[in-house]
Amino acid sequence: MTVAPDYAIETIGLAKRYRTAMALTDLTLTVRRGEIFGFLGPNGAGKTTAVKLLLGLTRPTSGAGEVLSAPLGDRAVRRRIGYLPELFRYQEWLDAREVLGFHARLLGLATTQRRDESERVLSIVGLTARAHDRVGTYSKGMQQRLGLAVALLGSPTLVFLDEPTSALDPLGRHDVRVLIEGLRAAGTTVFLNSHLLTEVERVCDRIAVVDRGKVVAAGSLNELLGSASLVRLQLGGIGPAARDVLARIGARSERAAAANGTPVWYSVPTESADAIPAIVRQIVAAGAAVFAVEPQRATLEERFLEILTEECAVAGNHVADPA
Helix, strand or coil, rough: CCCCEEEEEEEEEEEEEECEEEEEEEEEEEEEECEEEEEEECCCCCCCCHHHHHHCCCCCCCEEEEEEECCCCEEEHHHEEEEEECCCCCCCCEEEEHHHHHHHHHCCCCCCHHHHHHHHHHHCCCCHHCCCCCCCCCHHHHHHHHHHHHHHHCCCEEEEEEECCCCCCCCHHHHHHHHHHHHHHHEEEEEEEEEHHHHHHHCCCCCEEECCCCEEEEEEEHHHHCCCCEEEEEEECCCHHHHHHHHHHHHHCCCCCCCCCCEEEEECCCCHHHHHHHHHHHHHCCCCCEEEEEEEEECHHHHHHHHHHHHHHHHHHHHCCCC
């Protein structure tokens, strides 16, 4: 197969069987160069198998794919890929610089480059001050940062991050989010697998949801979540004309109007976010005061659960179908 130059990853019908079990049945997706791509799915959906195939750690049973314009498993391309696995452990008796020096050597960096490169990634992940401490003294969050540093050695073109914030506190998650956004700004492609959907929603350009071994939904956040289906308005000074407008557009008060004239929140259904300015203009023209406007839409977590529920229903109907 031939991958378009703007794609870092492309797969078509990628499948993997382990003896009698199908871990992956039809992985078909594209990841553009320089984007942050979220890869989501429930446990057992095939995410780990998919990553192993893309990294060349195992071979597909069928289907095809390319990474960085080379066939899956290409040795030269592996040097251009960084990888943070979900479960990893470094020797507790080594310090951070020794861990990084070892991996820099495996990467094939020249002896003169290894120290400078180790210092660079230590600075990026905020471990310079603890670089001489043994790994065995590190907290889980610090070990996670060290794993990120290893993944960034050699300035890879493509980085796979499997649960990069799982052991981090809110400050650590913020730091990783900034790091990932910095990778995108530098043109690095990031393949992000995470169960923290709020983090995925904040940083990812596009997302794929995998279930039962195949991609069941993919697209940008706007494509997956859709346009706003509701807008909340905080209104005051509502007279008869404004009440008529609110009734006509289907607005519902979230509580009874206060006698002292305190602004009240209303919920108004909308077909899309584009309709919100016109709604506000109608209300203002009717004499009401608008104190706040809050477009609402489903969160990624809500949409994720909805997609899986729909897939479960389809699978159930398929099994029950006598045909």
